[in-house]
Amino acid sequence: MKTSDEDLAMAAANGDADAFATLLARHYDRVFRLAFRLTGQAERAEDLTQDICAALPTKIAGFRAQAKFTTWLYRVVVNAAEDARRRHVTHDRAAAGWGDFERMRRAEEAEAADAVDWLHRAMRDLPQELQDTLALTLDDELTHADAAEVLGISEGTVSWRMSEIRKRLRAMRQEELAQ
Incomplete structure (x- = not known):
């Protein structure tokens, strides 16, 4: 065991x-x-x-x-x-x-491949609290509840931040593609 x-x-x-x-x-x-x-x-x-x-x-x-x-x-x-x-x-x-x-x-x-470089560049453009939230919920599959506990915020705030992250990343990507 x-x-x-x-x-x-x-x-x-x-x-x-x-x-x-x-x-x-x-x-x-x-x-x-x-x-x-x-x-x-x-x-x-x-x-x-x-x-x-x-x-x-x-x-x-x-x-x-x-x-x-x-x-x-x-x-x-x-x-x-x-x-x-x-x-x-x-x-x-x-x-x-x-x-x-x-x-x-x-x-x-x-050093970075194009896709990874873009994601990191995009993350750096996010406010620090959104960066931290994204880092915790990416790959390691922390639930919103677990991420909330780590960050000392409510689960609803984590959910809102994730929604905001998706919205901002989409806007960044569309802006780059339009150029």
């Missing part, structure tokens, strides 16, 4: 290294995929995932099983991505005078 994530997390919070290793093995790819969707760049996602994994032994001590482990873990990833964004913005402002930002932007665009 497979031990639940919540039981493993509680054991890991109490210092069980094997439980922690099992959780990490189960969820590493999920953390990376969400980090990639939140950052839009593989290198940043790898760095963010590694930072999260390094901090997780300390953070898991605060897990109290008041929510599903995956919900708690997604919140950890979203918070880490927000922190990384703030650091990145600060770095970009410092580097803007030297053209580093433009060189990085062009290198990022060259």
Whole structure:
């Protein structure tokens, strides 16, 4: 019988290294995929995932099983991505005078396939709260209820955001096709 994530997390919070290793093995790819969707760049996602994994032994001590482990873990990833964004913005402002930002932007665009590049570009044009909502509900198939719990908002707000995302992405695509 497979031990639940919540039981493993509680054991890991109490210092069980094997439980922690099992959780990490189960969820590493999920953390990376969400980090990639939140950052839009593989290198940043790898760095963010590694930072999260390094901090997780300390953070898991605060897990109290008041929510599903995956919900708690997604919140950890979203918070880490927000922190990384703030650091990145600060770095970009410092580097803007030297053209580093433009060189990085062009290198990022060259790395991605056209379809993936468009989606990430479109996501970057969305307000931050819509980006976070889309990242949580994409591929990992989080329900609106689970995404609402991660984001600390109502399920109805998640549903509205998803409707707004679809409307904005359609409009962006139509505008590009008209040009």
